[in-house]
Amino acid sequence: MPLPRLLDAVLDRLVVPGYSKMGYAVRRAGFRALPAGCLDGRTIIVTGAGGGLGAATVRGLVALGARVEMVVRDRARGEQTRDAVRDEHPGAAVDVAVCDVSSLADVRRYAAEVRDREPALHGLVHNAGVMPPQRTETAEGHELALATHVLGPFLLTRELRPVLRAGATPTSPSRVVLVSSGGMYTASLPTDDPEFRTGTYSGGAAYARTKRMQVVLAELLADDLAGDGIVVHSMHPGWADTPGVAGSMPGFHRVTGPLLRTEEQGADTIVWLQAAAEPGHSTGVFWHDRAPRPTHYLPRAAETPQARAALWTLCVDATS
Template sequence: MYETLLNEHIDVQRPIQECFRYLLDFSTAEQWDPGVRRAQKLTPGPVRLGSEFQVTLSGLGAGTVMQYRLTGLRSGESLHLTGVGSGILAEDSISLLSLAAGRTRISYAARLRMPGLGVLSGRMLQPFLTRLGRRAMAGLKAALDGHAPVTAGASAPSFSQRLLLPAAIGFTERGYLAMPRKAHSRFMDGKTVLITGPTSGIGLAAACEIARLGARLILVGRDSRRLETAAEAIEDFAGMPSGLRLIEADLAESAQLDRAAAEILSLEPRLDVLVNNAGVLLDRYEQTPEGRERSMATNLLAPLRLTRALMPLLSRSQGRVINVSSGGQYLQSLSRDYPRAEPARHDGVRAYAEAKRALVAATASLAQRHPDVAFHAMHPGWVATPGVARSLPRFERVMKRYLRDSRMGADTIVWLASEDAARLGTGHFWLDRRVQPRDVLPTTVVSPARERALMLSLDSLCEPASG
């Protein structure tokens, strides 16, 4: 049996309480340790002695699953975990020491035992193990100690983006895994965040992480039972009650949207972030009770109408709006009379992409109209969600092994919701925390004149029913 001890230390510019809070939930290891592909908390609720975590390695023994248990805990000072995996026994200790000027020293010690490994083989492996430990602590320092510069606005597509296929590879999990920083350590205590479509997929993943950062959530969805199930999952993940408010409404139907908005306006003193995530891709033509095509009503009119209704709260809080689009918008132009005219033959994929294309254009226009609120559009890459499996089964089958999971797809939403607003600007289109061009093909560019005409139409369609 080979046994080794790793010791590393870092100093970070964060108060000890914030560092301990971030590290207490060991599932954050996937955000800062390059040797961890996935980590999740198995024990629901608050982290406490005996809480268990599952960690899937990506470095040593890639694919190896480790089961960790929190076996020692001194609040604000230290953590001790024991882990068991195939051929690996681990004991990890993390201790924290408060330094002057709000700095913290974090010491990490790991005792690894490998029963099936001989001493000679172990010694050959030792440099690699040491390098893994140093990379992990460097990742933790980056996660806690400052933030990477935000990429400047991209005014034109790169050569690879114009070729589409090389850029589209970045829409897979490869794009997310290539990101230099994946941490979410900027806490959102005292913030209120509204998320539409939060009961599964990207919306649920974003809600879980935002709640873990301390924000209070308002969840708006079409099914009360699914909302309650999602709320339970969010509280189990975040480890703390977050004062969730659940509102049942089909936002594609104006009367229900207006009722939900009125409830929020009457009960909420502030709204810091609005995440317009709810979307639908239909394989057949459907209309809302108002006679509007349901894909357009859900994917375009609903987020704009909800944003408009909640603008008093957003303006009061100098809040931000995050509109979730799709990479499919890159291939779709806007028809001349959109959204007033509908094509003679309904195409669900086109209807979805056209609505998302219009949403990105509208986001940029709204950013100019409302300088007291930050507006962002983003696309999550290609994500394996229940909606994709249901609406695009062939695409899901072919691409399944390359698709992102919901957590990866939600990453930029969480980052846009929690990052310092002054660093993000407004009116941009994002993927993987980087500003992206809105257009990559000349045939899909929305000209300024077309954007103005689009906004005139949308303004009219989003007028309140009483108006």
């Protein structure tokens, strides 16, 4: 039985119960099981798939019959994860591809390879993430978190547009999912200094800013791709116990350890967004635990049309 909306909203606004494993446990009672084989015949790409939420997403997708391409920076690590997935799911169709999502040149190379060999693509999950300890620029001169979370996903989505379009049908759209973070609630859309060139740099602040940008970008891409039978959603996984959290936020991990979700619990909504019927009937929505969530808790905090247009222009200009 689904959780009453008021109780669900209270859990969400209180953060600790809603984002932790407690919130997942309470809400899970109302989840409908995804049908076995519901992703048969669908090809899905997952970035940042070498471990953590990405690897859990791969496991969830192949369990439902999808063919999955794991995009990683470290081939050895990716192949180790792939072999573990195949051991867990004998016969799983899962492959490894190498691409550094923060490198626009590498994204173009990889996307061209995909277009050459894949007649159709049915899903794309942007999961690759970083939290730089100090400000770092890519070879192309972009701040690393911005390049990884925003510019790379924007470019990869647009470069793969032809094969995503080919994978869409009138009753089954292709699906793009951006894995954001609840931390985006603490940040506004940075329009004056998106590259974080001024002020005191903080990896946590850069992470939150770019995760906010992802949520807005999902809405913008949803409008841009609507005519091609492609839906775009963003989501946040709650607080999950991943190597990235342990390495980037050791203090947070130490304090919240008993409350953290498993990787599978964190990845549940990502898999659901690729597999369930409901998110195929909408686009540009922000999700958590299989339910739409507000992108702002205060209406006056919403981005202006000018700020949204500035983000789109930034992405287009940086990737042209």
